[in-house]
Amino acid sequence: PVILAIESSCDDTSAAVVADGLVLSNVTAGQAVHEEFGGVVPEHASRAHQRNIVPTVAVALKRAAKTAAQIDAVAFTRGPGLIGSLMVGVSFAKGFALARGLPLIEVDHMQAHVLAHFAEDPKPAFPFLCLTVSGGHTQLVVVHSALEQEIIGRTIDDAAGEAFDKSGKLLGLPYPAGPEIDRRARLGQPTIEFAKPDPGELNFSFSGLKTSILYSLQKKIKEDPDFVKDNLNDICASIQHIIVSILLRKIQLAVAQTGLKQVALAGGVSANSGLRQGLQELGEKNGWEVFIPRIEYCTDNAAMIGVTATFKFAEGAFSGQDVAPAARF
Ligand code: ATP
């Protein structure tokens, strides 16, 4: 089937055309409006989606060389995400489907992050282990099949992406701070130690880490008011080092527990160079097969929604026109 897919769960408006699982186009409009507020403002996000959705879909169709008449089904992110943002994508998808008499396919955003691996080669074989690390989630998932995903570990408070963003905020870095911490970490050394909270088993905790970073910086600033300014790259390297080491340690535990040797990364934080390199090295050392998507497929994108919908289309899993967005699942 040729599927038009829409993703609007947070602050990126994305549209893709996926034909029999092959991504023909994947177009994303970001929203610069949030930078000056130090985070995503839901009301602004929702309005920007309204402005962006029609042109984004038009470009996605054009790049795929498809017309609306050639689309077989419309897929959309039902949740989780910001309700006002989801509402725009869901309403657009319903309108498009109603106008053309097409089936609707709702997609779980977190399932889709995992299935982004099927947007390109090489693809993992089922079952495999996936660490999903994004702005709102940190999950270790056993992917039994495309639509049977079992969460075996998760964060009990902040997500890994929040750990990057909130630490960056402490340092006065612009939102989202993850990419900037990554860039600076490559120029510095991880010279500062922070406490490493561990809630046990395969779970994560990052809010304690943020507090530990705050306290140790406050202590250093007392001794030297210019500490942050003079050591910014080393501080970023230290923050990245501890977050990455927490993530890699839990991956090792999960591999030991499940016996799975195919290990995948998903979500926006998998764009992090330290995490990508660290997992590659662990994989080489332990004989795992490691799967890391292209950065375009790590952050929010509609291609992953279309790929997930392709699996659902095959099972006849369609939604009615009464489907409503869900902020939480
Ligand atoms: P969710 O999928 O949980 O609803 P989201 O869709 O908002 O959340 P993503 O777009 O998948 O999240 O990821 C955004 C997060 O990824 C932000 O926290 C951002 O700082 C982080 N991030 C992006 N690039 C990097 C990088 N190179 N290093 C570290 N973090 C990064």
Ligand code: FE
């Ligand atoms: Fe996401």
